[in-house]
Amino acid sequence: MNNLLYLRIGSVFFLIALWHLTAFFADSPLFPAPLSVLRSLIEHISSGELLHHLGITLYRVAMIFLIAMPIGIAFGLLMGNFKKIDAALDTLLVLGLNMPALVVIMLCYIWFGLNDVAAILAVVINKVPMVIVNIREGVKAIDTKLLEVACIYKVSRYRLLFTFYIPQLYPYIIASARNGLSLIWKIVLVVELLGRSDGIGFQLSMFFQFFDITSILAYSFSFIVIIIFIENFIFRPIEVRIAKWR
């Protein structure tokens, strides 16, 4: 375990060293060294502008996540359990899965205007089909023998759902939450770049126009910190709690 930790930290240091060396030899403003990126990061934070935009992007990501997950889980359960619903919605699902994110974003902006509702809706539409597919797979793997136990002992519907049924889906729910979050991050930036005047995506597009690579990297790093935080302080503890019986 400890050895693995050393490997983890060691590899990070190695990457930073490699980056530093490359920047040193490249000697160009288009390839800034780690230290100048860090300096830029601190500047952007102390001016308050990075936190402002990060907050807005985080808010959008959270909204999308909280809207897309329940909808996806609900439809995944319905389609997994009822053949008729599955047959009725399957084509739409395939369409949703294969519709390019960019097209959805453009259509939402054109139809609903350049506003937050359109931005959030666009990412929700991109995300929901993937959750549905994941949960539907989970439903197929449900052990009906355990549900028979619930039937024979006449447990309440509430217990049937939350004690016998949902726990079997936890791995699938966690997996789609994880994949989901990283997908939402990525698409939200595009949405912001295309049609919002705040958020990290918008900032990045500004820096891009000025070829300000240092700021682009600084903003990306603030992002990575948040993701590591979410992974270690939200997803992992939940997973450990859920998997303690394994």
Add this chain to the structure above:
Amino acid sequence: MLNIDIRSKKYSEKNILQNIQFSLKEGTFLSIIGPSGCGKTTLLKLISSLDIDFEGSINMDAKSIGMMFQEPRLLPWLTVRENIAVVKKIAAPEAIKELLRMVGLEHTLDMYPKNLSGGMARRVSLVRAFINRPKLILLDEPFVSLDKPTSLALQNDLMLFCKSFNPAVILVTHDLDEAIALSQKILFLGGEVTEEVMTHVNDHNGFETLEPSQVQMIKENLLSLYPNILEGKL
């Protein structure tokens, strides 16, 4: 207690069960015996109302039933205590501990099923079957795939619970020795041609396990009386 009158049960036009009538009182141990595919498990599903698609009627005055399956069927994400509590109806906080103590498993209360041996997991599922003091216990080959000593120990625990709670018991098995040793009555279910003979094997009152020598005697007697029923089927 339990009255069964099944005229027919079909799976895709094929008759699985036909004309099965019997009734069962509390404190009676009935074994249903027959080769695999004869509809034993289907019969249990009908009695436990897991399957209600058949012609005929099943009446019982048992509010709750207990059941053991071929596998322990414990929920892996719940502890032993929670596994039993999740089916429990009557509020008696000490009951779970007490029944576990009777089978020597009180130390497993907070363990997860993955840490139990096969025999222990079955005993937990035995406790779960009895926790509501049901008047009817259904057993679907619960001793299958256990080694002999574990299987005998589980049978002892089963009989101990039966004596304490006096339910009606239906055991489905393909093991004639097991059926004779444990039960007062045996119902034979034959394959294609369904033949039922209700045979009294054990005239004791209450739940007694017969000695192997007695089992052999009764078995020979049965085979000479009904050679066709068992021939080539068990």
